[in-house]
Amino acid sequence: MPITSRLLDHTCIPHKANQQGLPVIGTHPTQLPKWIVDDTARNLHSNPESLMNRRKILFGLAAVCMAPEFVYAQAQPPAGQKRASGQFTTGSTSGGVSLYQDGDHWAVYLETDFDHEGSPDPWVALGQNGFRRDAIIGELVEFKGDQTYPIGPKLNASEFNEVYIWCVEHNVSLGRARLTWR
Structure with missing residues (x-):
């Protein structure tokens, strides 16, 4: 299975709580599923270009999951x-x-x-x-x-x-x- 389809299902991992103690969803680099690390290591020598694309996808999705505007409601009046x-x-x-x-x-x-x-x-x-x-x-x-x-x-x-x-x-x-x- 390609890494992109697996990443979409497994990237967001709870790792902290908000002020009410509710879990906040995000990806902490040390909490990535083992299959991501293994898949990346296997492809290190066989296809370096593929590895770079996977890193871009991985870090892009991690950034989206950790972005505060996706985790918390925006604290400003909306446009319109x-x-x-x-x-x-x-x-x-x-x-x-x-x-x-x-x-x-x-x-x-x-x-x-x-x-x-x-x-x-x-x-x-x-x-x-x-x-x-x-x-x-x-x-x-x-x-x-x-x-x-x-x-x-x-x-x-x-x-x-x-x-x-x-x-x-x-x-x-x-x-x-x-x-x-x-």
């Missing part, structure tokens, strides 16, 4: 126009939330005053007069401060009027914000 906003008023969550649109791309932005008191398994989700399981958009990365969560293309953001912080483990709301559209 603010289309809706609201305040978390229920549960253990407070602060502002906004929906931004940039062309065909939508994002949920948790404002700088966002504060969640902590809970197991919190996720960011959208709702329409109630929580919708098909509208969970990302695991909550930080309990405080601004964060951006992109809304996938399968969801039509303009159909929603609420943002939730939802505990998937216990299937309960940890906070709800009613959105006011502009």
